[in-house]
Amino acid sequence: xxxxxxxxxxxxxxxxxxxxxxxxxxxxxxxxxxxxxxxxxxxxxxxxxxxxxxxxxxxxxxxxxxxxxxxxxxxxxxxxxxxxxxxxxxxxxxxxxxxxxxxxxxxxxxxxxxxxxxxxxxxxxxxxxxxxxxxxxxxxxxxxxxxxxxxxxxxxxxxxxxxxxxxxxxxxxxxxxxxxxxxxxxxxxxxxxxxxxxxxxxxxxxxxxxxxxxxxxxxxxxxxxxxxxxxxxxxxxxxxxxxxxxxxxxxxxxxxxxxxxxxxxxxxxxxxxxxxxxxxxxxxxxxxxxxxxxxxxxxxxxxxxxxxxx
Ligand SMILES: [Zn+2]
Numbered sequence: 001x002x003x004x005x006x007x008x009x010x011x012x013x014x015x016x017x018x019x020x021x022x023x024x025x026x027x028x029x030x031x032x033x034x035x036x037x038x039x040x041x042x043x044x045x046x047x048x049x050x051x052x053x054x055x056x057x058x059x060x061x062x063x064x065x066x067x068x069x070x071x072x073x074x075x076x077x078x079x080x081x082x083x084x085x086x087x088x089x090x091x092x093x094x095x096x097x098x099x100x101x102x103x104x105x106x107x108x109x110x111x112x113x114x115x116x117x118x119x120x121x122x123x124x125x126x127x128x129x130x131x132x133x134x135x136x137x138x139x140x141x142x143x144x145x146x147x148x149x150x151x152x153x154x155x156x157x158x159x160x161x162x163x164x165x166x167x168x169x170x171x172x173x174x175x176x177x178x179x180x181x182x183x184x185x186x187x188x189x190x191x192x193x194x195x196x197x198x199x200x201x202x203x204x205x206x207x208x209x210x211x212x213x214x215x216x217x218x219x220x221x222x223x224x225x226x227x228x229x230x231x232x233x234x235x236x237x238x239x240x241x242x243x244x245x246x247x248x249x250x251x252x253x254x255x256x257x258x259x260x261x262x263x264x265x266x267x268x269x270x271x272x273x274x275x276x277x278x279x280x281x282x283x284x285x286x287x288x289x290x291x292x293x294x295x296x297x298x299x300x301x302x303x304x305x306x307x308x309x310x
Pocket of ligand 1: 070112161
C-alpha cells in the first residue's frame with residue numbers, strides 16, 4: 001500500500017469505488033512470463049501457451065484480490081481509496097488520509113496477506129483432491145503463487161504489509177505512532193541485512209537457481225532498506241510533531257464562551273486531527289474534570305508546527 005498517486009498507468013476498471021490501474025510494464029511482464037512458463041506446461045497436453053496464459057492471468061487476479069481486500073477494509077474505516085495499481089508481486093492501494101488508530105492500521109494491512117493465504121491454501125487443497133494433470137498443475141501453481149504473495153508482503157519492513165502490521169502493533173502497545181514507525185523502520189533494515197546474509201550463506205555458485213535467488217533477495221533487500229530509511233525519516237518528523245502539546249501552548253486567558261473545547265493533553269498528530277475536525281481560530285483547553293486551562297489559538301499551533309518542521 002502507498003499514499004502516492006501513480007503516473008503513466010492505464011485504468012482497466014473500477015471495483016468497490018476504486019479505479020483499477022495497470023502499468024504498461026505489467027503487460028510486457030505478462031507476455032514474458034507466458035513465454036518463460038509455457039515449457040513447464042508442455043508435457044501436460046493442451047496448448048502450453050494457453051495454459052501458461054491461464055496461469056499468468058490467475059497470478060494477476062490473485063494480486064488484484066489481495067489489493068481488493070485492502071480497499072474493502074480501508075473503506076469500512078471511512079478512508080477514501082481513489083485507485084489500486086497492480087505490480088508483479090503485489091499492488092499499491094492508494095489511500096487518502098491515514099489510519100487514525102493502530103486497530104485500523106492493523107486490520108487494513110493484514111487483510112491483504114490473509115486473503116492471499118486463504119486463496120492459496122484453498123487452491124492447494126483443491127489441487128490435492130485431483131489426479132495429476134492440467135487442472136492439478138494450474139491449481140497447484142495458483143496456490144503456490146498466492147502463498148508466495150502472502151509471504152512476500154508479510155516481510156517485516158515498510159512499505160510492505162508486514163511492516164505496517166508491526167508498526168500497528170508497536171503503536172498499539174506504546175500508544176505512540178512515531179515509536180511504531182521508528183521501530184518498523186529499524187526492523188525493516190534488520191530484515192534487509194538478514195536477507196543479504198541469508199542469500200550469501202546459502203548461495204551455491206555452481207547452481208544457477210541459487211544465483212538467481214540470491215540476486216532476487218538482493219533486490220528485495222534494497223527495496224526494504226529504502227522503504228525503511230523513508231520510514232525512519234517519517235518517524236523522526238512525527239516525533240518532532242509529538243512534542244507539540246496543547247497545554248504548553250495555552251494562553252492564560254478566558255476563552256470566548258462559544259469556543260470549542262479540546263482536551264489540554266492532546267498532542268502531535270491527534271491535536272492536528274482534532275483541529276481539522278473542528279476548524280476554529282480559538283479553542284478552550286479543558287482538563288478531564290472540566291476545568292478550563294486556558295485559551296488555545298490555532299495560529300500558535302500553526303507556528304509551533306512550522307518550527308518543529310524546520
Ligand atoms: Zn498488501
